[in-house]
Amino acid sequence: MAKVKLGIIGLGQQGGAYGNFIKEARVSNMEIGAICDNDPEKKKRADEEFSGVPFYDNYIDMLESGNVDAIVTCVPHYLHPEMGIEALKRDVHALLEKPAGVYTKQVKEINDFAATKPNLTYAIMFNQRTNELYRKVKEIIDNGGEIGTIRRTNWLITTWWRPQGYYDAGSWRATWDGEGGGVLVNQAPHQIDLLQWICGMPEKVYTKAQYGYQRNIPVEDDVTTILDYGNGATGVFITCTHDIMGTDRLEIHGDKGKIVVVDSKKVTIKRLHTPEKEMSDKMSMQEVAKLFQGEGPGSIYQEEVLEFESVWGGGQHVAVLENFAANIIDNTPLIAPGSDGINGVELANAMHLSSWLNKEVSLPIDEELYLEELNRRRNQEKES
């Protein structure tokens, strides 16, 4: 297979962007096999922008047409798992848009099914995993010798500002039935995945979420979560869509050092010469007083500052598309295996559930209870 023939399901903003990347030959190992959308208006767009590419109004027909080796699911989140399963069933490789689904139960279904098809490629569009900055941070954390065991994580990520007009532009947007949530499901999945990818999954979470706090929406526009990693280490994750001068600051405190990332562009890494525990056990109060006098404790660590270009554009998506195709062609390791997608969904679900119950919840959460509570909100929304 020289080039993977991709079937794009959903010709909206994201699907159109991927189509254009491929059309512009930015994805070296891919071509557009077919496009599918159930909106007749989109057929016109496809004819204009992607003339000559087969168009389907039913994705099953596309899967069975022989025109596509693989698909990408640029459709509402609820549909990602079932479309992925239908593809894999027909030996078509599947790249899921993030989040992998709305609730863990449906994501487990595709993960379980994908496990029975080990020869097929199943991946997820976690484009931020290609970000050089976060790859560097993960490398440092994975190499425990650098900043040691994590004691605290802290991500204040409130740069997801969205005006009311954004929400009003689509009736499915920021609804329980259309998206299954707000900022946790639509905007913050990037950072939720990065956090768990870099620092691991917590054992428990407690969340305070505000629903329709600063926007006229039924879902959450403001979230504060405490993460408990189970070994004494804790974390905080904060996000919202109403801070027009939002903050993006990630701090990871380890027993041998600290990493601070500001604006996803600048990383400051401080590596202690001696592990903190050893300093605590050995230092006299005289030495402590001396240390904190004058210029402060600069002598006890080595500081490294790295600056990166912020890459939030198409480059990341192109890289994931290319990596997906490369895995199909020659088993190049995946940047984001599809089975990883459940972690972000699990975390977002846990945050919702904790805020609904107003108590700390353990992971994995009670997935039946979550679905019941979610469906109750979907039904209430339909009735109102």
Place this chain on the structure above:
Amino acid sequence: MAKVKLGIIGLGQQGGAYGNFIKEARVSNMEIGAICDNDPEKKKRADEEFSGVPFYDNYIDMLESGNVDAIVTCVPHYLHPEMGIEALKRDVHALLEKPAGVYTKQVKEINDFAATKPNLTYAIMFNQRTNELYRKVKEIIDNGGEIGTIRRTNWLITTWWRPQGYYDAGSWRATWDGEGGGVLVNQAPHQIDLLQWICGMPEKVYTKAQYGYQRNIPVEDDVTTILDYGNGATGVFITCTHDIMGTDRLEIHGDKGKIVVVDSKKVTIKRLHTPEKEMSDKMSMQEVAKLFQGEGPGSIYQEEVLEFESVWGGGQHVAVLENFAANIIDNTPLIAPGSDGINGVELANAMHLSSWLNKEVSLPIDEELYLEELNRRRNQEKES
């Protein structure tokens, strides 16, 4: 009264420092009336450093000696309220060291009693309230036109590093019976008071605290709290004593702007030209896209950066002592009225209680339950 004659109860580190400030004539309107300590060793120190000053080994005797107009309580926290009451009973003015006490029930007692003695001065040593930086931040918040109604507060204050040797230096230190807690009672009361002084009291708190996490102590050395202000606004307060490269970063997000304080030295104030709600309601997605392209939303706010000298030294304590004396002499308004002290104790108690019960608690807390849970820990400690 030309100068207030101060009785210093407890000639430890703090009592000795205050004595020296007065001896060095740094407190213009005060003189040392007497010193009291129940440790015979301290009599020697008093004779050497403060020769000629009357010394008592019983504070009641000192209160009744006629040698003092006022006292300051440089003794373990549990004793502050009762010593304050005994002073006020004898028409002696009282300056309490912070915290005002260990549990709200005892602090209420002194507040109630002090209310019956309106002609006496009752104050508390919140020296950080004299810090020009925080006075400026409070002024901005109080003037609602500047950054508007608060939506979020966030204080990561982990600069309270203490080595094991610090804890081992006194058997009462960081114990339930000696101090009534750890970082919340000994180190963080500064910021807990500043936070409530500047941003107001929350209605509810949820706290995750680690007891003896990185230090061999029975009390908390690591705390993460979510504050709920009751109107949708929320906050996070994080502190610990095991981060040798600790962070001090306060962010206050309002509906018209934002304040960020770094290292208690540098304040960045961003004031929006238009309230955020109005921008959200009126901006089209085209305008939004334009705004976030290129240099980002710099055009929508005016930025002011202020730098301050960090004053953590004696200057602050001198200012509070002088203000206390001035209030006695000519009713100069107090920087920190004694009755304010209960807020910080209430918050610290609520954080403990929430972490013990592992659930969110409402303020005011159930003070009987708190005392019961505290005393249980004091008894367990004595038995072990």
